[in-house]
Amino acid sequence: MVELVDMVLLAFMAVVAVIVVRLRNLFSVVLVSGFFSLLSASMFVVLDAVDVAFTEAAVGAGVATVIMLGTLLLTTSEEKKASGSSLGALLVVLITGAILVYGTLDMPRYGDPDAPIHHHVAPRYTHDSPREIGVPNIVTSVLASYRGYDTLGETTVIFTAGLGLLLLIGSSLRARGKKEDGR
Amino acid sequence: MKQQLILRIAAKFFIPFILLFALYVQFHGDYGPGGGFQAGVIFAAAFVLYALIWGVDEAKRVVPPSLLQTLAAAGVLIYAGTGVAGILLGGTFLDYGVLRHDPVHGQHLGILLVELGVGITVAAVMTTAFFLFAGRKRP
Amino acid sequence: MSSLLPGLYNYWIVIFLMMTGLYIVISRRNLIKKMVGLSIFQTSVFLLYISMGKITGGTAPIVAGPDTVYSNALPHVLILTAIVVGIATTALGMAIIVRIHEAYGTIEEDEILAQDLRPQ
Numbered sequence: 090m091v092e093l094v095d096m097v098l099l100a101f102m103a104v105v106a107v108i109v110v111r112l113r114n115l116f117s118v119v120l121v122s123g124f125f126s127l128l129s130a131s132m133f134v135v136l137d138a139v140d141v142a143f144t145e146a147a148v149g150a151g152v153a154t155v156i157m158l159g160t161l162l163l164t165t166s167e168e169k170k171a172s173g174s175s176l177g178a179l180l181v182v183l184i185t186g187a188i189l190v191y192g193t194l195d196m197p198r199y200g201d202p203d204a205p206i207h208h209h210v211a212p213r214y215t216h217d218s219p220r221e222i223g224v225p226n227i228v229t230s231v232l233a234s235y236r237g238y239d240t241l242g243e244t245t246v247i248f249t250a251g252l253g254l255l256l257l258i259g260s261s262l263r264a265r266g267k268k269e270d271g272r
Numbered sequence: 273m274k275q276q277l278i279l280r281i282a283a284k285f286f287i288p289f290i291l292l293f294a295l296y297v298q299f300h301g302d303y304g305p306g307g308g309f310q311a312g313v314i315f316a317a318a319f320v321l322y323a324l325i326w327g328v329d330e331a332k333r334v335v336p337p338s339l340l341q342t343l344a345a346a347g348v349l350i351y352a353g354t355g356v357a358g359i360l361l362g363g364t365f366l367d368y369g370v371l372r373h374d375p376v377h378g379q380h381l382g383i384l385l386v387e388l389g390v391g392i393t394v395a396a397v398m399t400t401a402f403f404l405f406a407g408r409k410r411p
Numbered sequence: 412m413s414s415l416l417p418g419l420y421n422y423w424i425v426i427f428l429m430m431t432g433l434y435i436v437i438s439r440r441n442l443i444k445k446m447v448g449l450s451i452f453q454t455s456v457f458l459l460y461i462s463m464g465k466i467t468g469g470t471a472p473i474v475a476g477p478d479t480v481y482s483n484a485l486p487h488v489l490i491l492t493a494i495v496v497g498i499a500t501t502a503l504g505m506a507i508i509v510r511i512h513e514a515y516g517t518i519e520e521d522e523i524l525a526q527d528l529r530p531q
Contacts, residue, residue, distance in 0.1 A: 092417060099424040106431040106451055115443055122447045129454045137482040138461045139305040139471045141490050143297075145457070147313040148498045152398055153450060155320060159405030160443060160505040164512040168441040169519050178438035186430040190423060198418035200467030202480070207466070211485045219474050223376045224302045224383060227472040227484040228491070232307065233383040236488060237366045241351055243492045244390050248348050250499035251397035255341070257506040258404050304473060309495055394495075401502050411513055 095135050102128050113168045115161055123154035140228045283325045290318040298391045302380075308387040312394025319399045328407045337403060340396045347393025354385045421462045428455035440520040442508045446501060453497045460486045 105125050112118050126149030133142035197204035214231050222230040232240055294315040301307030323331035358367040368382025369375035432455060435448025464483035472484035508518055515523050 096417075096420060099421065103424055103427050103431075106428050109447060109451065110431060110435055110439075115441070118444060118447055122450060125451060126454060129458060132458060133461055136458075136461045136465045137469055137471045138464070138487045138490070139473075140307065140310075141457070141461060141487050141494070143305045143310045144313075144491055144494050145454070147310050147317075148494055149450075149454065151317055152313055152401075153498055153501055155402060156405055156502050156505050157443065157447070159402070160508055163405070163408055163410060163509045164443065164518050168439070168444055171438070171440065175434075175438035178434055181437065182430045182434045185433065186426055189426045189429070193419055193422045193426070196419070196422065199421045199462060200465055202466045202469075204463070206463055206486070207483055211483045214484060215472065215481055221376070222379045222383070224380065225474040226302055226304060226306075227474065227481065228305075228487045229301050229307050229383065229387070230379075231484055231488045232491060233386045234368060234379055237355075237368075237382075237386060239492060240386070240390065241355065241366070243495055244348050244351055244393050246496050246499055247397050248344055248393055250503055251341075251344050251400050253503050254397075254401050254404050254506050257503070258408055258509055261409065305471075309491065405505070405509075408509070 091135065095132075098128060098132050098135060102132065113170070115166050115168055116158075118168075119154060119157040119161060122157070123150045126150040126153065140226070279325055283321055287318050287322055290314060290321065294318065294395075298387065299384075301387055302383065308390030309394050311387075312391045312396075313398055315391070315395040316398035316402065320402050323402065323406060328403060332403060332407070335399065337400065340400045340403075344393050344396035344400065347389045347391070347396065350389030350392065351386055354382055354389070358382075422459065425455050425459045425462065428452075428458070442511065442518040442520065443505075445520075446504050446508070449504075450497065450501055453493070457490045457493060460490050 102125065105121060105128060109118055109121050109125065112121060126145060130142045130146035130150065133139075133145055197206075214235060215227060218224070218227050218230045218235075222234050224230045224234075294311045294317075297306040297314060298308065298311035301311070319331060319335060322334065354368075354371075355366040358370055359365055361370045363370035366382075369378045371378040371381050429452055432448045432450075432452030435451065436445050439445060439448065464486035466480055466482050469480040469482040472481040472487065511523065512518050515526055517523060517526075
């Protein structure tokens with residue numbers, strides 16, 4: 090039953106992605122991409138990644154949609170009709186996809202408990218986290234304690250993004266003449 | 273005018289619950305899904321809702337951008353400060369075991385402080401981003 | 412070959428999603444559409460990693476009684492960081508798009524290039 094949900098959700102996501110390619114009204118594109126994030130959050134729940142689903146729903150379907158809508162307000166709202174053929178892009182994408190599919194042929198099957206990913210550090214975290222850290226949520230214990238240094242870097246990345254935003258659009262809009270180009 | 277009234281009343285009802293939910297997610301990240309990032313984003317969402325109903329200028333009076341910038345830096349400072357506190361108390365950087373009398377309690381305290389720092393920074397940066405995009409004058 | 416379908420179906424759909432995102436990035440000229448394509452690409456990469464960590468019959472990695480099989484928690488931590496870094500880059504990209512629009516008056520890539528290459 091869970092496999093059926095899994096397959097149907099993924100098929101639905103593929104359809105939604107193709108819709109994003111074809112849509113030209115940018116407002117619709119942003120909303121459909123928010124819907125795509127919500128579908129991927131549901132997919133994460135099916136894959137037992139509840140923390141990730143929470144974050145993806147809040148960030149992908151929440152903050153990303155708000156920021157993109159804000160950008161739309163400040164720029165245009167319709168994509169110009171594509172001129173010229175995009176056959177080259179399609180070819181590149183098909184070849185890359187074929188190579189990737191060939192690469193997956195000797196991957197461990199989905200859901201396999203003997204996959205190499207489950208054999209190195211992960212069992213140690215799962216077995217020792219209740220005893221060493223005592224926090225029920227294993228993801229929080231790995232994120233904040235075992236791999237706390239990476240999370241410090243991540244917090245710095247968010248802070249840097251805030252700094253960058255302040256530098257880019259923090260000052261109010263002044264009249265910009267041609268003289269600013271220096272040409 | 274009537275539509276604005278319905279939105280205002282509904283928002284007045286929702287915003288305290290959104291903030292409360294953000295605090296719940298922040299501090300129960302140890303026991304269920306949640307943690308600093310999710311809580312910070314939900315916290316920012318409450319302010320976005322406020323700004324949508326009452327206007328960005330009003331929202332900027334409620335939480336001034338200078339306060340947001342200070343909070344963003346304070347969050348990173350809390351996180352790094354917990355790490356340095358580990359050094360000052362005899363352990364290594366980001367060693368939570370030395371923060372209390374007992375390593376497991378030390379881990380609990382360390383994780384709490386660290387997630388608090390993350391939550392504060394994320395909330396401040398997401399709210400700042402919204403104010404910057406929504407408050408910019410159109411050319 | 413029929414046993415391949417449920418076993419690798421996840422990965423193949425994820426590769427299709429990745430290629431759709433990549434196609435949007437390289438073939439569409441509107442900058443906002445490109446950023447949306449990039450975010451679709453990122454989300455499908457996250458799906459790939461989380462799919463690799465799933466164990467059949469497992470549950471979410473939150474301690475609940477003895478003898479439970481937990482799905483691997485390590486990809487979850489990695490992808491949590493990746494999601495947040497992804498939104499940071501998306502926000503900065505959107506800010507740059509706003510500034511480009513204010514400087515050039517358009518966000519179509521070919522028109523921007525034409526304005527840049529025009530002899531001043």
